[in-house]
Amino acid sequence: MKTTTRCFEIVAKCPGAKARAGLLKTPHGNIETPVFAPVGTQGSVKTLLSQDLEKLRVQLILGNTYHLYLRPGVDVIQKAGGLHRFMSWNGAILTDSGGYQVFSMEQLRRISEEGVEFRSHIDGSLHFLSPEKAIEIQFALGSDILMCFDECAPYPCTEEHARKALEQTYRWAKRCQTAFASPSAGAVPLPEGEGAGRPGEAKLLYGITQGSIYSALRTESTRQLVELDFPGYAIGGLSVGEPHDAMHDMVALSTDLLPEDKPRYLMGVGTPDDLWEAIEQSIDQFDCVLPTRNGRNGQLFTSVGKLNLKNAPYREDLSPPDPDCDCDLCSRYSRAYLHHLFRAGELSALRLASLHNVAFLIKLMRKIRQSIIDGTFAVQKKRFLETYRNQGESI
């Protein structure tokens, strides 16, 4: 059960570039890659319903193990038949391991070789996460794509710190792999049916590489994880505050080392610009809170660049927020209306802007994928970024 390469199929490659279009098979559907996963931290993509995600043709969402473990608790989700059933979502779900969250709680955690003891940010209660426990919880949630429990070093961090983190990540990756291979150890399997997804399609455990922005460490971590032969690889520890160029250097370096036939997942990205750049470097998967978080702040991704709808010039602007969009916002409401809803503190503003931003990124991914298949990636990337960067506001 160590690995299966059959879960991923490359359907097209860019002539003269690394970008590729693929198909990722999961118990909840075949995902067309490159794919962007909106983040549903607490079992809900903020302000959106599963009905909305379906309508937008979202294929994959991310759930946060740490948050769901604390609230509502694994018992509730298990009783509901898994996270898919709990949130009425029949697409694929990727869960993180909780590592990122517990490591970012510097005041509330104690790290050992065994795992991380931490206090709940909700009620201060004491909990323990380990590689085995992280896999057990992800199994109980019914995740389609599970992530290894890793140590994500902060940015900036010393080379020594980054080295220790990647070594810990490697040792824990091996333990995750073992726990994943023998789920009887702790996890209660989901009942048959929708909650467990299609029979015959395996759940996938991804390894996560670390190494901060130190090329030698990034190389070492990637080689270690590749040696363990995971069905997919996440590039972790980036998009945590490092310079933009450093991130893309690390991505280019990592993708050169990762096996061609496995999906590549850049965690925590991103912006429309970063998506084009990273896909050019052969990244297949992304997740990011940006579309919903920016949406709640009134910031829209649009075909004419970034717009902040809270700004005064939109008070009387009767044009659609994005003239090139047919989402529930742009097909019916003006910039002036959205501006008003934000100014008046109406919750529908948050929803409409989030909905549009998710729609924008999902459609962008489809467009990019098609451009790879058509062999027009380079041209379209150039065209998109010129318009996007030149016409929007600086927000």
Next chain:
Amino acid sequence: MKTTTRCFEIVAKCPGAKARAGLLKTPHGNIETPVFAPVGTQGSVKTLLSQDLEKLRVQLILGNTYHLYLRPGVDVIQKAGGLHRFMSWNGAILTDSGGYQVFSMEQLRRISEEGVEFRSHIDGSLHFLSPEKAIEIQFALGSDILMCFDECAPYPCTEEHARKALEQTYRWAKRCQTAFASPSAGAVPLPEGEGAGRPGEAKLLYGITQGSIYSALRTESTRQLVELDFPGYAIGGLSVGEPHDAMHDMVALSTDLLPEDKPRYLMGVGTPDDLWEAIEQSIDQFDCVLPTRNGRNGQLFTSVGKLNLKNAPYREDLSPPDPDCDCDLCSRYSRAYLHHLFRAGELSALRLASLHNVAFLIKLMRKIRQSIIDGTFAVQKKRFLETYRNQGESI
């Protein structure tokens, strides 16, 4: 232009009771009465989109003149082609006159025979509302059903205060009628097309009766307004804190005095119980913030009574919030999921609960109307209230 009785048609009456089913003609559609209007104070029924209202078959919503006048401002809404176009809503809109709001701002207003000077609750700027101005604004918003500028006395209030308020209301009602009949005085008419609604159907100006809970005053006010011959009548100054029985006594008294062939509108009501009671007394129209406000607080109207989804017992309750409902909440999500969303502070909780409550009241009104047509009103009222009152929680 003083009146038209053709706007309202009674299609069925309850044998042995006052309840009736009717059809109210407006520039934005024929409304089946009794009708419940969700409140869209600031050009948005809180947490819901116009798409949602259409799907729920909402026929009429209420917009607040005071709020819309201050923000976004009449200029913006006029530029958009009226409130219908601004908020992309093609159903009917009733606007209040702003009287209720400016009279409730005791610290911020100065009353004269001419009108009310008040300070904006948003930025403290000084404004003036009068009968003529209230009509002018409502014309500019493109309202289908306009309300007279009235003085709504608070509860409790002395008989003397109530008398002064109803006399003021009467004098202002006459001025509203005059302003309504000659819109050229101040208002800029809406451009042709969707914003102005169907040609040939008249906008309606309703009179509002006052009199607090003093029977003699209520009688006097109702007679005064009836004498002015409005196409519809609102019963104002109720649902402002008075005892439940006093409200229903005033409703019964008022409806006995109002002309049979005009629509009767009880402002600020209500709860499912009150809707049944008031419809039994021949009320045709309602508006209330309750479905959305209660929804945002986690309180649901359901076929098995009121439920507070935030309460602990729902943590593991996998049944639908209302087993007898097919709305976007009940058709897909469990009580446990909604409970989780509320506990986790997810905005979708507010939306789902609001959506359900509006759906519940809209469907209830259809059911009541049908029972009037079928002649089963009394039986169905008894059956509904027995279930509703006995099985719910006390919230």
